[in-house]
Amino acid sequence: CMQSSKLVDEFGVVHLSAGDLLRAHMKSGSKDGNMVAEMIKNGQIVPSHVTVSLLEAAMQKSGKDKFLIDGFPRNDENRAAFEKQTGIAPVCVLFFDCAEDVMQERLLARQEGRTDDNIETIKKRFKVFKDQSMPVIEYYESQNKVAKIDGEKSPDDVYIDVRNAYIK
Numbered sequence: 394c395m396q397s398s399k400l401v402d403e404f405g406v407v408h409l410s411a412g413d414l415l416r417a418h419m420k421s422g423s424k425d426g427n428m429v430a431e432m433i434k435n436g437q438i439v440p441s442h443v444t445v446s447l448l449e450a451a452m453q454k455s456g457k458d459k460f461l462i463d464g465f466p467r468n469d470e471n472r473a474a475f476e477k478q479t480g481i482a483p484v485c486v487l488f489f490d491c492a493e494d495v496m497q498e499r500l501l502a503r504q505e506g507r508t509d510d511n512i513e514t515i516k517k518r519f520k521v522f523k524d525q526s527m528p529v530i531e532y533y534e535s536q537n538k539v540a541k542i543d544g545e546k547s548p549d550d551v552y553i554d555v556r557n558a559y560i561k
């Protein structure tokens with residue numbers, strides 16, 4: 394997303410989008426590609442052994458050691474598996490707070506050809522987020538790692554807050 398690319402440009406972090414990696418994986422013709430495609434279309438969370446391995450391979454390939462991991466972990470199983478497999482825990486977690494109706498409008502307006510940007514899947518994604526992803530945010534909150542950003546502002550104003558959170 395645009396917030397990530399600004400952080401990449403300004404601070405030289407390596408941006409890894411779990412969703413982008415999963416979408417590339419599903420198009421690569423690998424044997425679990427169909428399973429991943431089906432889960433994304435239904436707004437479900439792919440088992441961590443797939444996602445963590447994709448992230449780990451991308452981290453190694455970059456040759457760098459500072460990462461901005463976008464859209465992950467999505468549930469507690471993701472979080473625990475990532476920490477166990479890589480031995481890495483985040484320094485800071487950016488949480489973009491935004492009302493569902495605003496998010497829905499933005500998702501339906503973007504034309505990226507995604508199989509999950511339709512009203513039916515969007516509703517499922519919101520429910521999965523509340524049920525499974527919010528507990529991850531709460532876990533990191535208990536460790537004082539969460540920077541909550543108002544995601545309803547304009548992209549440039551959001552970045553001012555993202556930048557401040559990053560340099561803190």
Ligand code: AMP
Binds near residue numbers: 444
């Ligand atoms: P994005 O919105 O680019 O973060 O793409 C995320 C989409 O990929 C989600 O809505 C899910 O359908 C799917 N996805 C499934 N499992 C995961 C996961 N463990 N981490 C990130 N994205 C996932």
